Amino acid sequence: MKELKERILKEGKNLGSGILKVDSFVNHQVDPMLMDACGREFARRFAHLGATKILTAEISGIAPALTTAIHLGLPVVYARKHKPITMPDQVYLTLAPSHTKGRMVELIVSPEYMANDEKILIIDDFLASGATILGLVRLAEASGSRVVGIGALIEKIFEGGRAALEPLGVPVESLACITKMEDGKIEFRE
Amino acid sequence: MKELKERILKEGKNLGSGILKVDSFVNHQVDPMLMDACGREFARRFAHLGATKILTAEISGIAPALTTAIHLGLPVVYARKHKPITMPDQVYLTLAPSHTKGRMVELIVSPEYMANDEKILIIDDFLASGATILGLVRLAEASGSRVVGIGALIEKIFEGGRAALEPLGVPVESLACITKMEDGKIEFRE
Numbered sequence: 001m002k003e004l005k006e007r008i009l010k011e012g013k014n015l016g017s018g019i020l021k022v023d024s025f026v027n028h029q030v031d032p033m034l035m036d037a038c039g040r041e042f043a044r045r046f047a048h049l050g051a052t053k054i055l056t057a058e059i060s061g062i063a064p065a066l067t068t069a070i071h072l073g074l075p076v077v078y079a080r081k082h083k084p085i086t087m088p089d090q091v092y093l094t095l096a097p098s099h100t101k102g103r104m105v106e107l108i109v110s111p112e113y114m115a116n117d118e119k120i121l122i123i124d125d126f127l128a129s130g131a132t133i134l135g136l137v138r139l140a141e142a143s144g145s146r147v148v149g150i151g152a153l154i155e156k157i158f159e160g161g162r163a164a165l166e167p168l169g170v171p172v173e174s175l176a177c178i179t180k181m182e183d184g185k186i187e188f189r190e
Numbered sequence: 191m192k193e194l195k196e197r198i199l200k201e202g203k204n205l206g207s208g209i210l211k212v213d214s215f216v217n218h219q220v221d222p223m224l225m226d227a228c229g230r231e232f233a234r235r236f237a238h239l240g241a242t243k244i245l246t247a248e249i250s251g252i253a254p255a256l257t258t259a260i261h262l263g264l265p266v267v268y269a270r271k272h273k274p275i276t277m278p279d280q281v282y283l284t285l286a287p288s289h290t291k292g293r294m295v296e297l298i299v300s301p302e303y304m305a306n307d308e309k310i311l312i313i314d315d316f317l318a319s320g321a322t323i324l325g326l327v328r329l330a331e332a333s334g335s336r337v338v339g340i341g342a343l344i345e346k347i348f349e350g351g352r353a354a355l356e357p358l359g360v361p362v363e364s365l366a367c368i369t370k371m372e373d374g375k376i377e378f379r380e
Contacts (some may be wrong), residue, residue: 019275019276023276023277023303027274028267028270028274028277028299028303030267032256032259032265032266033263035256035260062256066222066252067260070223070226073222075222076219077219078249080249082291084218084290100274100275110218113213113219
């Protein structure tokens with residue numbers, strides 16, 4: 001998606017070690033118009049799948065998942081990383097390594113909102129190693145639902161996430177696909 | 191706002207001790223259409239203030255702040271509770287008591303996105319004691335900006351937040367104002 005790539009080139013910062021700083025428009029400050037356009041684009045690409053619910057992970061997945069949900073007219077669930085007191089005792093819980101935190105984090109979904117037989121569309125901000133998204137897949141499958149598609153705003157193809165998701169046999173779409181982050185530069189796949 | 195009140199009456203659960211469970215449409219599962227309608231309503235009520243930026247707190251403030259931002263065409267910043275590695279060393283940081291966590295949490299904003307002289311509109315999911323929102327006010331003021339308005343989806347008027355915000359002398363709007371939560375019931379102000 002041209003608009004997103006241009007914004008990454010303009011404002012994104014390659015901090016080294018594969019870390020891309022996009023917190024001026026994605027995950028601290030959010031550009032709502034860009035996020036709305038990304039949601040519209042995900043909706044266009046995934047409309048044919050007949051998804052019944054969108055699943056993402058707090059915190060930075062919420063914005064793109066919500067705008068996609070608005071354009072598809074579907075409820076969205078964000079997996080929590082800490083169990084709030086409003087959640088029942090029995091939950092779906094899995095662990096996933098956090099790239100930016102350097103440790104495992106919990107991903108928790110209440111069975112109240114992840115019923116049997118949902119067709120789940122997963123939306124997140126980054127597809128890097130795929131570990132967080134695979135965690136969301138496990139939560140969906142634990143509930144008896146199945147994942148029908150996966151979308152990420154930004155894919156870092158050199159971290160292997162796409163290959164890790166391939167066995168699922170579902171469409172994986174990213175709106176900006178980065179092939180290389182070396183010497184402070186950011187290169188996209190055409 | 192009628193639509194929100196009806197939804198609270200239908201799906202909200204009074205868990206006692208002033209805790210209202212609305213995680214089927216606000217803060218775990220999100221109804222994007224309702225959230226979009228709430229954003230449109232906030233935009234209508236606050237359009238005259240000339241705000242330049244929206245400020246909220248992760249996690250559950252993100253959805254209503256984002257839809258408000260879409261309708262006002264303004265950038266939104268969500269204060270982080272943990273400093274990510276993409277943030278500079280020098281930040282604006284304050285502490286606020288968390289009602290649902292029973293401890294103090296940090297609220298952190300990068301100076302990169304909270305410049306001098308912004309006119310800040312604060313949007314959050316709940317207005318209870320006002321402690322989180324007062325934390326956001328401190329962050330805005332620390333940066334040399336000023337708060338021009340405050341909006342919450344749900345106000346629990348019996349927890350005194352409105353009185354705590356009054357000295358600020360800015361409009362405070364809530365879309366559903368709860369006067370009483372006793373014996374498992376939820377009562378609204380007309």
